[in-house]
Amino acid sequence: MKLDGVELLRVRMPLVAPFRTSFGTQDVRELLLVRVVTPTGEGWGKCGAMAGPVYSSEYVDGAEHVLRNFLVPALLAADDVTAHKVAPLLAGYKGHRMAKAALEMAVLDAELRAHGQSFARALGSTRDSVPCGVSVGIMDSVPQLLDVVGGYLDEGYVRIKLKIEPGWDVEPVRAVRERFGDDVLLQVDANTAYTLADAPVLARLDPFGLLLIEQPLDEEDILGHAELARRVRTPICLDESIVSARSAADAITLGACAIVNIKPGRVGGYLEARRVHDVCAAHGIPVWCGGMIETGLGRAANVALASLPGFTLPGDTSASDRFYRTDITEPFVLKDGHLPVPTGPGLGVAPVPDLLAAVTTTKVWLGS
Numbered sequence: 172m173k174l175d176g177v178e179l180l181r182v183r184m185p186l187v188a189p190f191r192t193s194f195g196t197q198d199v200r201e202l203l204l205v206r207v208v209t210p211t212g213e214g215w216g217k218c219g220a221m222a223g224p225v226y227s228s229e230y231v232d233g234a235e236h237v238l239r240n241f242l243v244p245a246l247l248a249a250d251d252v253t254a255h256k257v258a259p260l261l262a263g264y265k266g267h268r269m270a271k272a273a274l275e276m277a278v279l280d281a282e283l284r285a286h287g288q289s290f291a292r293a294l295g296s297t298r299d300s301v302p303c304g305v306s307v308g309i310m311d312s313v314p315q316l317l318d319v320v321g322g323y324l325d326e327g328y329v330r331i332k333l334k335i336e337p338g339w340d341v342e343p344v345r346a347v348r349e350r351f352g353d354d355v356l357l358q359v360d361a362n363t364a365y366t367l368a369d370a371p372v373l374a375r376l377d378p379f380g381l382l383l384i385e386q387p388l389d390e391e392d393i394l395g396h397a398e399l400a401r402r403v404r405t406p407i408c409l410d411e412s413i414v415s416a417r418s419a420a421d422a423i424t425l426g427a428c429a430i431v432n433i434k435p436g437r438v439g440g441y442l443e444a445r446r447v448h449d450v451c452a453a454h455g456i457p458v459w460c461g462g463m464i465e466t467g468l469g470r471a472a473n474v475a476l477a478s479l480p481g482f483t484l485p486g487d488t489s490a491s492d493r494f495y496r497t498d499i500t501e502p503f504v505l506k507d508g509h510l511p512v513p514t515g516p517g518l519g520v521a522p523v524p525d526l527l528a529a530v531t532t533t534k535v536w537l538g539s
């Protein structure tokens with residue numbers, strides 16, 4: 172199909188509570204959305220980039236700039252655009268995976284809507300619902316953490332992930348285990364905050380039976396993760412380090428991870444995310460779906476992805492009210508710890524015009 176145009180929307184959504192990780196605290200989600208318009212309809216995509224380059228090198232202003240000046244013009248110049256052609260059409264531009272992923276997601280949504288097929292079906296879904304975990308930020312105190320974790324368990328979340336950093340690791344994990352017991356599925360995420368010299372501290376997490384330690388070391392330190400894996404019993408999971416199916420294959424081969432967190436934006440889109448899933452499945456490596464403080468758009472696509480057979484661990488596919496009082500789509504509501512996989516064409520959800528308008532700060536139209 173030939174694209175008529177692409178709209179870039181900046182939105183600003185307050186979070187229900189500040190979300191603190193080892194790289195900083197967020198209380199508002201600055202977000203870039205992409206709407207592609209074709210002769211037969213439209214499609215929506217979202218960019219995972221945050222306001223600053225603190226999770227990865229990408230950030231919202233940079234993503235908008237590269238989309239406006241390079242990526243969108245490349246697609247508008249093409250006579251035939253399909254979701255599978257987006258990555259080859261953009262391959263001349265290095266990096267910027269989250270920006271590329273947003274564009275590909277919107278094209279895929281438009282294409283699937285035109286064909287009456289859901290994301291889940293197109294990606295290879297085998298389930299109608301997915302079990303949901305929740306990511307719990309770093310708190311000011313252990314009692315505050317226990318209150319928050321208790322609240323999420325009451326809501327039905329089937330797995331708890333604690334964000335950790337040096338000085339906030341062993342004690343919060345111990346406290347959660349002591350209060351809520353050994354049966355709670357529990358894991359931790361360091362977002363690159365440690366070095367290999369911290370191996371003895373991380374080994375002190377071993378007695379708590381965690382599902383995994385996520386991305387303890389620098390994103391480029393693949394051999395460091397492999398060495399750490401020999402020094403701790405808790406399985407190592409990589410997030411920031413995995414930017415493609417190829418990097419997943421490398422990390423697995425080098426023994427740097429036993430589990431992989433798949434975030435479509437980080438790897439350049441849902442089609443590459445599917446390939447990461449396939450590589451991991453071929454190696455017997457479990458995967459789960461991460462999140463980037465998603466709105467309903469990203470949530471819908473992530474829940475579809477998480478319903479593929481290799482996603483054997485609960486993801487950070489939490490309900491809309493985990494982060495937002497009001498989502499921009501119809502809200503995703505947790506039921507018995509699960510979210511239903513959308514079945515409608517494309518994402519199966521779309522922004523509610525009034526809700527989107529209320530949080531949109533700027534719009535740019537590119538095209539005819």
Ligand SMILES: [Mg+2]
Pocket residue numbers: 360362385386410411432461
């Ligand atoms: Mg992570």
